[in-house]
Structures are given as C-alpha cells and as structure tokens.
Amino acid sequence: MKQHLCFIASLGVYLFGLNAAVDAQQIKADTGGIAIGGSVTGSTINIGIPPEQLTALVRQAADLSETQKKVIAKLEGELDINQRQIRAALSVLGENDIPPERLAAKLVEIAESFKALKATASAQPSDDRKIVALKTDAQNAIEAGDLAKADALLAEAQAEQTRGLDRLAAADTFSRRGEIALTRLRYAEAAAHFANAAAVFPPHSSHEDERINYLQKEADALFKQGYELGDNGALLSAIERHKRLLELLPRERLPLDWARAQNHLGWALLRLGERESGTAKLEEAVVAFREALKEYTRERAPLEWARTQIGVGAVLSSLGRREGGTAKLEEAVVAYREALKEATREREPLLWAVAQNRLGNALLNLGMRRGETAKLEEAIAAFREALKENTRERVPLEWARSQNNLGNALAALGRRENGTGKLEEAAVAFREALKERTRDRVPLDWARSFGNEGVALMLLAERRRDAAMAKTALGQINTAFETVRDGGDARQAAYFEARLPRARALVARLRGQ
Numbered sequence: 260m261k262q263h264l265c266f267i268a269s270l271g272v273y274l275f276g277l278n279a280a281v282d283a284q285q286i287k288a289d290t291g292g293i294a295i296g297g298s299v300t301g302s303t304i305n306i307g308i309p310p311e312q313l314t315a316l317v318r319q320a321a322d323l324s325e326t327q328k329k330v331i332a333k334l335e336g337e338l339d340i341n342q343r344q345i346r347a348a349l350s351v352l353g354e355n356d357i358p359p360e361r362l363a364a365k366l367v368e369i370a371e372s373f374k375a376l377k378a379t380a381s382a383q384p385s386d387d388r389k390i391v392a393l394k395t396d397a398q399n400a401i402e403a404g405d406l407a408k409a410d411a412l413l414a415e416a417q418a419e420q421t422r423g424l425d426r427l428a429a430a431d432t433f434s435r436r437g438e439i440a441l442t443r444l445r446y447a448e449a450a451a452h453f454a455n456a457a458a459v460f461p462p463h464s465s466h467e468d469e470r471i472n473y474l475q476k477e478a479d480a481l482f483k484q485g486y487e488l489g490d491n492g493a494l495l496s497a498i499e500r501h502k503r504l505l506e507l508l509p510r511e512r513l514p515l516d517w518a519r520a521q522n523h524l525g526w527a528l529l530r531l532g533e534r535e536s537g538t539a540k541l542e543e544a545v546v547a548f549r550e551a552l553k554e555y556t557r558e559r560a561p562l563e564w565a566r567t568q569i570g571v572g573a574v575l576s577s578l579g580r581r582e583g584g585t586a587k588l589e590e591a592v593v594a595y596r597e598a599l600k601e602a603t604r605e606r607e608p609l610l611w612a613v614a615q616n617r618l619g620n621a622l623l624n625l626g627m628r629r630g631e632t633a634k635l636e637e638a639i640a641a642f643r644e645a646l647k648e649n650t651r652e653r654v655p656l657e658w659a660r661s662q663n664n665l666g667n668a669l670a671a672l673g674r675r676e677n678g679t680g681k682l683e684e685a686a687v688a689f690r691e692a693l694k695e696r697t698r699d700r701v702p703l704d705w706a707r708s709f710g711n712e713g714v715a716l717m718l719l720a721e722r723r724r725d726a727a728m729a730k731t732a733l734g735q736i737n738t739a740f741e742t743v744r745d746g747g748d749a750r751q752a753a754y755f756e757a758r759l760p761r762a763r764a765l766v767a768r769l770r771g772q
Contacts, residue, residue, distance in 0.1 A: 306337055306363050310655075310700055313362050317353045338370035347404030348373065355444045360656050360701045365444070372442035376401050376409075385428065390416045401439075410439045427466065430459035434473060437480070446484035447493065453477035471507050474500060475520075482527055494531040501527060510554065518554035521547045522567055529574050538581060544574045561601040562610075568598035569614055576621050588625040595621060604648065612648035615641045616661055623668050635672040642668060651695065656704075659695035662688050663708045670715050679722050685715040703746045710739025710755045717762050726769035733762040 306313075312330055319327070334345050348369040357365050381398065382391045393416040400409035413436050420429040437452035457473035460466045478500035485494030501524035510517040525547035532540030548570045555563040572594035579587030595618035602610040619641030626634030642665040651658040666688035673681030689712035696704040713735025720729035740755035 306334070306367065308334065308337075308363070310359060310362070313366070314359050314700075317349050317357075317362060334366075338367065340370050340373045341402070341404075343404035344370070344373045344402075345404075347406060351406075351443050357444075358701075359699075360704070369442055369444070372438070373401070373404075376438060376442060383428065383431075385425070387419075387423075390419055390428075393419070406439050406443050410436055413439070426459045427469075430456040430466075430469065430473070433459070434476070437476060441480065441483075444487075446480045446487070447490075450477045450480035450484065450493075450496075453480060467507075471504065474504060474507070478504065478523065482523070482530075485527075486530055491531060491534060494527055497527045498524065498531065514554040515560065518551045518560075518563070518567075521551035522555070522563070522570065525551065525567075525570050525574070529570070529577070532574075533577060538578060541574050541578050541581075545571065545578070548574065557601060562607065565598040565600070565602040565607075565614070566610070568594045569602070569610075569617065572598065572617055572621065576617070576624065579621075580624060585625055585628055588621055588628065591621040592618065592625065608648040609654075612645045612657075612661075615645035616649070616664065619645065619664060619668065623664070623671065626668075627671055630675070632672060632675055635668055635675070638668040639665065639672065655695040656701070659692040659704070659708070662692035663696070663704075663711065666692065666708070666711055666715065670711070670718070673715070674718065679719055682715050682719045682722070686712055686719065689715060703743060703748060706739040706742035706746070707748075707751060710736055710743070710751075713739060713762075714755075714758055717758065717765060720769070721765060724769060726766070729762070729765045729769050733759070733766050736762050 308330055312327070316323075316327055316330060323331070331342055331345055335342050338345065340348075348366055351369055352362055352365055377398075382394045386394065393412050397409045397412040397416070400406070400412060413432055417429055417432040417436070420432060433452050433456035437449040437456065440446070440449035440452055453473045453476040457470045457477065460470040462470070464470070478497050481493045481497035481500060484490050485492075485497055501520055504520045505517065505524070508516040508520055525544045528540045528544035528547060532538070532544055548567055551567050552564065552571070554560075555567050557564045572591040575587045575591035575594060579585070579591060595614055598614045599611065599618070602614050604611040619638045622634050622638035622641060626632070626638060642661055645661045646658065646665070649657040649661045666685045669681050669685035669688060673679070673685055689708050692708040693705065693712070696708050698705045698709075713732045716728055716732035716735065719725070720732055736755050736758055740752055740759065743755065744752040
C-alpha cells in the first residue's frame with residue numbers, strides 16, 4: 260500500500276483534468292487525469308478509509324470520537340507520518356476547502372511532502388550556532404506538524420543569512436520555505452519564495468543551475484495556483500515562466516530539459532485554453548507538445564514520448580470539439596493510439612488506463628459526429644479496457660468516471676440500433692457509476708450520471724412503451740437538471756433541459772394509451 264501511495268503522491272505536479280461535452284448533444288464525458296511531471300492521477304485514490312469518514316475528520320479537527328482516533332491511527336500506518344502531522348494535514352485540507360472527491364489524493368500528497376520536509380531544515384556545515392539552533396527548532400516544529408512555526412523559524416534564519424551576506428544559504432532557505440508553503444497548499448506563497456530564491460543570483464553566474472531550478476519550481480507552483488484555484492492570472496504567469504525557461508535551457512545544450520519545459524508549457528497552455536472561448540492557446544499548446552516530441556523521441560525517452568502524445572491528443576480533442584469537421588478528432592485518436600504503444604498496461608497500468616479513457620472519448624466524439632457505429636463500438640471497447648485498471652477498489656471515482664463514459668458510448672450506440680440491449684447496458688453502467696458518484700460526495704457528478712441514466716431510461720421507455728419507466732426517467736432528468744443548474748454547470752443543464760419536453764410528452768402519451 261505505501262509503495263502505491265508514494266506513486267500516487269509523486270503525480271502531484273501539474274494535475275490535469277478535463278470535462279468534455281460530446282458533439283452537439285452535450286453528453287458529458289470525463290477524461291481522467293494526467294500529470295505533466297510524468298505520471299497520471301485519478302480524482303481520488305483508496306487509502307482504506309471510507310470517503311465519508313475522511314470528510315468528517317477534515318471538518319472536525321478537535322474533539323475526535325474514539326472511532327475517529329482509530330481512523331487517524333490507521334492513517335498513521337498507511338501514510339507513514341506521525342499523528343500530529345496527520346492532524347496538521349487534515350487541518351490544511353480543511354483550510355483550503357478541498358472537494359470531497361479529492362481529499363484522499365491531497366492527503367497523500369501532503370503526507371509525502373511532510374516526509375520530504377524532514378531534510379528541509381537540516382543544518383549545513385557553514386551555518387553558525389544561531390542558525391543551527393533555528394533550523395533544529397524548525398525540524399522539531401515540522402515533526403510536530405506545526406508548519407507555521409517552522410516557516411517562521413526559517414524566516415528568522417533567512418534574515419540572519421541575508422545580514423551575513425551568505426547568499427547561497429539564503430537562497431536555499433527561501434526554497435525550503437517554498438516547500439513548506441507547498442505542503443500547506445499555499446501555491447502563490449510558494450511561487451514567491453522560489454522566485455526570491457532565484458533572484459538571489461544574477462543571470463549567468465556560477466550558480467546558474469540553482470537559479471534555473473528555482474525558476475522551474477516557481478513555474479510549477481504558479482501552475483498549481485492556476486489549475487487548482489482557478490487563477491487564470493497565475494496560469495498566464497506560469498506560461499510566461501516556461502517560455503523564459505526555454506531561453507535558459509537551449510535545445511542544443513540541454514535537449515531533454517528543453518523538451519521538459521516545452522511539455523510543461525503545453526499543459527499550461529492547454530489548461531488555460533480550455534477556459535477561454537477562442538482556440539489560440541490550444542493551438543500554441545499543440546506546437547509546444549510537438550516541439551517536445553523532437554527530443555522526447557520514442558527511442559530515447561519512450562514513456563515521456565507516450566505522455567507527450569497524450570498531451571497532443573488532449574489538445575486536438577479540445578480543438579476538435581470546438582471546430583467543425585472531424586480532422587482534429589481523427590488526429591487525436593492517432594495520438595492516443597501512439598501513446599498506447601509505449602504506455603502499456605504491463606509497464607504503466609494507470610497511464611495506460613488514462614490513455615484508453617481519453618481514446619474512448621475521442622472515438623465517442625468522432626463516432627457521434629460522423630454517425631458511425633464502428634467508432635462507437637471502438638469507444639466502448641476502449642472504456643472497457645480502462646476499467647481493467649481503473650478499478651473500484653484502487654481508484655473509485657476514476658472507476659465511476661469510466662463507467663459513466665461507458666454508459667454514454669452505449670447510449671449513443673443504442674440510439675442508432677434497433678432493440679434495447681445497448682440502452683439497457685447503458686443504464687446499468689450509469690447505475691454502477693452512481694455507486695461511487697454519490698449525491699453527498701460529488702453532487703454534480705452524481706447529477707450527471709443520474710440524469711444520464713434518466714435519458715437512457717426515457718429511450719428505453721419509448722421502445723418498450725413503459726409508462727412507469729417513463730415517469731421515473733422524467734423525474735431523474737428533472738432532478739439532474741435542477742442540480743446542475745443550481746451548481747453552475749450551464750452546458751449540462753442545457754442538455755437535460757432540452758430533454759425534458761420529450762420526457763414529459765412521453766409520459767403524457769403513455770398514460771393515455
């Protein structure tokens with residue numbers, strides 16, 4: 260378990276998630292996550308603690324019940340940090356209002372950061388006695404889970420280093436404070452610390468490598484600020500920093516570092532492009548990813564090549580949904596299939612599952628736009644493949660997302676075929692998704708799957724002439740419409756609202772037959 264949790268936590272840089280509407284019918288398809296830094300992540304992971312218990316722990320920081328104390332003791336073993344640090348992590352989650360479906364993944368991320376912080380305040384041979392004492396106290400504060408105190412102590416040490424003109428040590432302490440800020444999920448603060456660390460050294464000095472490293476950390480923190488907190492200004496700053504890094508990491512001298520910067524630039528452009536109405540940022544993202552592929556070749560860096568191919572596919576899918584025709588969607592399918600040549604189930608099972616899920620969505624969009632049942636069948640096959648690794652036990656909400664996507668593909672195929680077999684399968688898939696997409700945990704996702712099931716039931720009721728089923732379908736579609744409307748998802752609300760007249764007419768017609 261611990262090895263698996265460490266793997267998941269390592270995915271924390273540049274989390275990426277998209278929600279894609281399928282063709283003009285606005286069926287909601289979910290793509291799953293990918294991390295720019297190199298791996299993939301689901302929206303949640305299973306740490307052996309029911310989501311409801313974890314949510315209750317975050318909300319109730321003090322006066323824990325005996326059962327909750329036992330849960331924390333279990334987390335201590337699973338996460339390999341002490342109980343004081345676990346309580347501090349829970350407090351950080353509460354302060355940052357993390358959605359319930361992301362609590363487990365964020366808790367693991369913070370736990371891994373705590374472990375990395377053990378060396379953050381360690382003394383250096385050049386430190387005088389006062390700074391050694393301050394760093395020792397900071398280490399003790401980290402061990403006690405008191406990150407605010409640790410930061411204050413390091414700030415005092417940093418002031419001493421600045422007064423003593425020890426620039427190298429001051430830059431290192433700035434960076435360590437940045438790591439503490441990241442653990443507290445204070446990304447803008449972390450970015451400022453890393454920027455201050457970089458500013459200690461003039462360009463092209465003997466410490467250029469350290470300066471560039473701090474600039475990379477600043478860009479990563481800015482991306483997190485933009486991605487996780489909806490701060491488009493931070494995303495713009497991250498894009499600017501990555502472009503600046505490309506100038507500092509010339510392809511001729513540092514080809515793989517240059518490719519990494521291009522890759523990160525691509526993800527930042529894509530994430531911002533998804534939020535903007537035009538396509539300029541998305542088109543820039545395609546260029547950045549394809550530049551990265553010039554050095555991230557399949558022969559030299561097969562997994563980086565595969566991850567970057569997924570990035571290419573993600574951008575092309577987004578462009579394809581906004582543009583007419585099918586060319587971009589066809590290119591996206593090609594990119595995902597390329598990625599699967601190296602992102603195999605045996606080598607990288609979760610990356611393989613993400614690629615399969617995204618391939619399924621591209622095929623679903625393509626099949627609906629062309630009206631081709633063969634592409635819809637391929638989409639269904641891809642979603643079923645993804646479910647082999649996106650299991651309910653390992654990644655419950657990713658499993659539910661894949662079930663929802665499978666239901667969308669089955670429903671799309673069922674509309675085009677005679678009989679009711681595919682529509683029945685679609686309703687089953689949506690009901691499976693609802694086992695994890697509960698109303699309490701993820702109300703908007705619950706409403707989407709609940710409403711999708713309602714639409715499938717409406718189509719079934721039409722073919723079966725089943726009045727009771729039609730009434731159930733109407734109720735589900737209406738409830739889903741009201742929930743997503745009130746939750747601010749205008750696109751999904753429009754989809755369900757457009758189906759209400761048909762559902763009402765069906766109920767009236769079947770009642771009068």
